[in-house]
Amino acid sequence: MKLRLSVAALVLAPLAAHATVYQQILPEQSRIRFNYQQMGVDMDGAFTSFNGDFYFDTDAPEQSKVELQLALSSVDTGLAEADAELEKSEWFNSAAYPQAIFRAETITSNGPSRYQVQGQLEIKGQQQAVNFDAVLNTDGEHATLVGQLPIKRGDFHIGEGPWANFDVVANEVTIDFSIAVAPAN
Structure with missing residues (x-):
């Protein structure tokens, strides 16, 4: 029995150590979606292009x-007309502010594969402190960081002018993310 445990430990130890630091985002396997209400009806959408710098150490998340x-x-x-409207200055003003940027400031463990993330989210020149829970699901060498980030669109000046009132488009927006990652090549 002791010999079997030693052999198993020798075989599994390199696998466990190898997959603890993730440094490569896999955009084609990742999703960033958002949900909101318009006139009381649930609506959703997605962002199809993102990149970034990623260093996530499951053994020392505070160093990530x-x-x-x-x-x-x-x-x-899902509607080209709505997509074009969202790019206008009242909404994202993507001509002046082409990117939304999230920077993690602290990541702490909340238990096995569970993390509390605190950071800064910048949209449309407005920066806000955010915090949320995330779960790291592993599948061999790859992993997926999954969570939800609730925001208020008014904090970022998304929906200005006649759209600043929240009776048509709700202030609350939930960003659902599933970021696929892998160890460095």
Whole structure:
């Protein structure tokens, strides 16, 4: 029995140590979606283009560094007319502010594969402190960081002028993310 445990430990130890630091984002396997209400009806959309710098150490999450840049012009609501409207100055103003940027400031463990993330989110020149929970789901060498980030669109001046009132488009927006990552090549 002791010999079997020793052999298993020797075989599994390199696998466990190898997959603890993730440094490569896999955009084609990742998703960033958002949900909101318009006139009381649930609506959603996605952003199809983002990149960033990613260093996530599951053994020392406090040493992790994460910065994501999301192309606001990559918004996809399923309707070309709505996508074009969102790029206008009243909404994202993507001509003047082409990217939303998230920078993690602290990441702490909340238990096995669970993390509390605090950072800064910048959209449309407005920066706000944010915090949220995330779960790291592993699958072999790859992993997926999954969570939700609730924001208020008014904090970022998304929907100005006649759209600043929240009776048509709600102030609350939930960003759902699933960021696929891998160890460095």
